[in-house]
Amino acid sequence: MDQEKPREECGIFGIFDHLEASRITYLGLYALQHRGQESCGIVCFNDAVPAKMIGMGKVVDFFTEERLDKLKGNSAIGHVRYSTTGASRLVNAQPILVGCNKGQVGTAHNGNIVNAVLLREALEEQGHIFQSTNDSEVLSHLIACSRKKGFYEAVEESVARLEGAFSLLVLREDAMVAFRDPNGFRPLTLGRLGGSWIVASETSALDVVGAEHVRDIEAGEMLIITHNGLESRWPFGEDTKVSRCVFELIYFARPNSFVFGESVYAFRKLLGKTLAAEVHVDADVVIPVPDSGTISALGFAEEAGIPFGMGLIRSHYIGRTFIEPTQKIRDFGVRIKFAPVKGILEGKRVVLVDDSLVRGTTSRKIVKMVREAGAKEVHLRISAPPSRFPCYYGIDFPDPAELVANKMSVGEIARSLGVESLGYVSIEGMYSAMSGLETAGCYCAACFDGEYPVVPTDYEECKGRSTQSDLCEMGPGERLSDAVQPDQ
Numbered sequence: 422m423d424q425e426k427p428r429e430e431c432g433i434f435g436i437f438d439h440l441e442a443s444r445i446t447y448l449g450l451y452a453l454q455h456r457g458q459e460s461c462g463i464v465c466f467n468d469a470v471p472a473k474m475i476g477m478g479k480v481v482d483f484f485t486e487e488r489l490d491k492l493k494g495n496s497a498i499g500h501v502r503y504s505t506t507g508a509s510r511l512v513n514a515q516p517i518l519v520g521c522n523k524g525q526v527g528t529a530h531n532g533n534i535v536n537a538v539l540l541r542e543a544l545e546e547q548g549h550i551f552q553s554t555n556d557s558e559v560l561s562h563l564i565a566c567s568r569k570k571g572f573y574e575a576v577e578e579s580v581a582r583l584e585g586a587f588s589l590l591v592l593r594e595d596a597m598v599a600f601r602d603p604n605g606f607r608p609l610t611l612g613r614l615g616g617s618w619i620v621a622s623e624t625s626a627l628d629v630v631g632a633e634h635v636r637d638i639e640a641g642e643m644l645i646i647t648h649n650g651l652e653s654r655w656p657f658g659e660d661t662k663v664s665r666c667v668f669e670l671i672y673f674a675r676p677n678s679f680v681f682g683e684s685v686y687a688f689r690k691l692l693g694k695t696l697a698a699e700v701h702v703d704a705d706v707v708i709p710v711p712d713s714g715t716i717s718a719l720g721f722a723e724e725a726g727i728p729f730g731m732g733l734i735r736s737h738y739i740g741r742t743f744i745e746p747t748q749k750i751r752d753f754g755v756r757i758k759f760a761p762v763k764g765i766l767e768g769k770r771v772v773l774v775d776d777s778l779v780r781g782t783t784s785r786k787i788v789k790m791v792r793e794a795g796a797k798e799v800h801l802r803i804s805a806p807p808s809r810f811p812c813y814y815g816i817d818f819p820d821p822a823e824l825v826a827n828k829m830s831v832g833e834i835a836r837s838l839g840v841e842s843l844g845y846v847s848i849e850g851m852y853s854a855m856s857g858l859e860t861a862g863c864y865c866a867a868c869f870d871g872e873y874p875v876v877p878t879d880y881e882e883c884k885g886r887s888t889q890s891d892l893c894e895m896g897p898g899e900r901l902s903d904a905v906q907p908d909q
Contacts, residue, residue, distance in 0.1 A: 431515070431531040432456030432622040433609075435498035435590040437597040437646045439617040443492035445630050446499040450480045452629040453622055455675055456531075457503035460514035464527035465497035466594045471525045475514040496597060498590045500529040513555045516592075521565035523572050527592040530557035531622055532607045533815035535585030535877045560589065573598070573654070577643055581656040585875055586666070586814035588638075590620060597646045603657040604664040604874055605640030606814045606865060608680045618646045623678040637682070640665075664865040664874035667851065668816055671805050672713055672776050683856060686716055691854035692804040692846055693720025693774065700844030701725070702772055702800045706765060708732030710775040710787060717804035718774035727772065730765040732791065755786040767795030777805045778834070778845075781825040785838050792839070801840045806848045806869040807831075813877035816868065 432453030436445050443465045450461055461483055462475030472492050476483035480501065500515035516529040534540075537556035540563070545551070549562045563579035576591055576598055586606035591598040599620045601609050612619040612632035619632050627634050638644055641661040643654040665681045676686040696717065707727050709718030712735060722729035736758055771791060778784055778801075788799050807826035821827045825834055835843035848869055867873045 431503065431529075432501045432626075433498065433529045433531050433588065433590050434500075434621045434626050435496075435529070435592065435597050435599070435619065436614070437496045437618045438648065439495060439614065442495055442497035443489055445614070445617075445619075446497040447480065447484050447489060448630050449619070449621055449626040450499045450501050452626040452675070453501055454480055456622060456673065457501035460502045460511065461500065462514050462516050463492055463497055463499040464516040464518050464529075464592060465492045465494035466525075466527075466592065467494035469525070469594045470494075471518055471527065471594075473516070473518045473527070475511065475516070477511055477514065496592060496594075498527055498529045498592045498597070510554075512553045515555075515557060516590075517553070517558055517561050519561045519565065521561075523564055523567075523575055524593055526561065526564060527590075528557060528561055529590045530560070531588045531609075531815070532586035532602065533813065534559060534583050534587055535813055535875060536583070537585075540582065559583075560591075564591075572596075573645055577654055577656045580643065585877075588622065595647060599638050599642075599644045599646070600656075601638045601640050601642055603641035603661040604865070605661070605681075606664060606666045608665075608669055608674070609638040610679075611635045611638055611644070618651070620644075620646075623674055623680060625675040625678040628677065634679070662874065663863045665863060666814065666816070667864045667866050668777075668805075668812075668868065670855075671851075676716055687856065688854055689716040689776075689804065690720035690723075692851065693717035693722075694724040695720075695850040695854050696774075696802055696804050696844070696846040697721040697724035699847055699850050700802060702802070702842060702844070704770040704772045704798070704800060706730045706732065706769050707772045707774060708765065708791075710773065710784075711735040711759075714775040714804070717776060718772075721772065721774050721802060721804075725772075730762075732762050732765040732771065732794075733787070734760045734762060736760070755783055755790065759787060759790065761790050761794035763794045766791055768797055769795075770798040770800070771796045772800045772802055773840075774802045774804060776803070777808060778803045778825065779808055780823055781834065781838060788839050798841045799839070800842045801835070801838060801844075803843070803845045805846060806851060806866070807845050808868050810868050810871040812868045813873065814865065814867075814875070 434446055434449035436442050439445055443463055446463050458479055460477050461480045464473045474488050474492055498516050516527045518527045534556040537559050540559045544562045551558055564575050567575035567578050569575040569578050580600055587602045588607040588609040589600040610624055612627035613635050614632040624634050640663045641657045643656050645652040669680050670688050674680045674685045678685050704727055707718050707722035707729050709715040791799055808824055809827045831843055865874050
């Protein structure tokens with residue numbers, strides 16, 4: 422995907438009633454690392470005694486044997502995070518653990534609560550003190566101040582006040598509760614490992630721990646998991662309008678996952694085939710921008726009858742920082758991430774396949790690199806429709822002014838990138854690549870078509886305010902400011 426790729430913030434994993442809950446959760450988070458690399462954490466319960474461990478960086482780096490040994494208990498929830506706005510700080514790492522009149526409660530969240538600013542302001546007026554700047558903490562405060570006597574009723578009432586995209590896990594000593602928002606923007610799936618129940622963002626996390634996939638958590642469902650079994654409730658009613666995020670399939674999910682009932686691998690390969698059929702090009706070799714463009718490139722090459730080649734080799738050993746030479750090397754970041762293979766590119770008409778094009782910054786550098794390796798022609802093909810609109814539901818699509826497809830025609834973009842031609846898959850072609858009978862009506866493609874299934878309440882409210890505060894100084898692409906940092 423293009424450079425500063427759109428990011429969905431987080432991945433969540435939870436297991437109920439397992440002797441090695443924290444270690445199983447560690448493995449699950451490892452399988453979800455692609456959904457967030459800035460921070461990670463686990464909360465577990467040993468009877469009524471909770472333990473929490475959160476830290477910056479990747480799962481494999483932070484969770485040492487010593488730290489895992491301190492996380493004793495039979496139930497656990499975990500979180501990996503990528504922040505779309507504001508500073509990446511330890512205070513915003515999840516899961517959140519609070520003690521209140523409902524007991525000790527842990528929460529983990531994937532999504533973007535679009536009315537979090539207004540909820541937070543109302544809570545602060547009532548005297549609530551927030552410890553972080555992420556929108557997820559709002560739920561903990563809502564649960565704590567609920568007048569419902571029962572824990573499940575308090576959680577149900579609190580979740581019903583949220584708007585936007587949220588897949589949630591709530592853990593207490595005697596229960597784990599899972600939710601998906603009524604639109605089902607973000608994936609959440611249920612698995613079984615022996616006598617233990619698991620909930621995870623993707624089926625790939627179930628695979629890595631050897632769990633059986635049972636079913637997806639339904640849109641709008643509140644699933645209560647206890648020693649007595651499963652109970653489903655519907656805080657928003659059972660008549661929901663499903664709007665699953667199509668970008669989960671295009672980019673975020675791991676290729677070996679099933680998301681929204683779709684095989685991610687099969688979908689991406691068919692996207693590539695559709696792209697080749699819709700935007701034909703005469704060329705000598707098809708190469709992907711690895712890793713996320715690889716499967717679509719395979720489908721493109723197969724459909725077009727053009728040889729496939731790994732003309733770019735990606736380094737998987739780049740950490741959060743690296744030491745640059747004193748003498749600046751042009752396009753250093755891209756060159757250290759991708760290495761061209763001259764034997765595949767030299768003298769060839771190249772089709773370069775990527776999964777999306779957002780700002781165009783990195784694509785321009787990659788095209789230049791491919792040309793410097795000797796390519797005679799470069800034709801760029803994108804296995805997603807043009808990204809013209811911001812996302813308010815947890816994807817880091819920027820201000821429309823920064824979206825290259827929002828301000829340029831396809832021809833103008835091609836010229837600015839320095840390619841012979843540029844082609845996107847159509848929205849209709851994207852939906853045709855899905856295996857299910859339900860397609861366009863059940864997916865959110867607002868970043869492509871501008872049709873928003875949920876009004877971004879915080880932004881709409883703040884637009885009309887005269888107060889020049891952080892809460893109101895939001896551009897149309899900044900879901901929330903630093904004051905409430907979307908946290909998935």
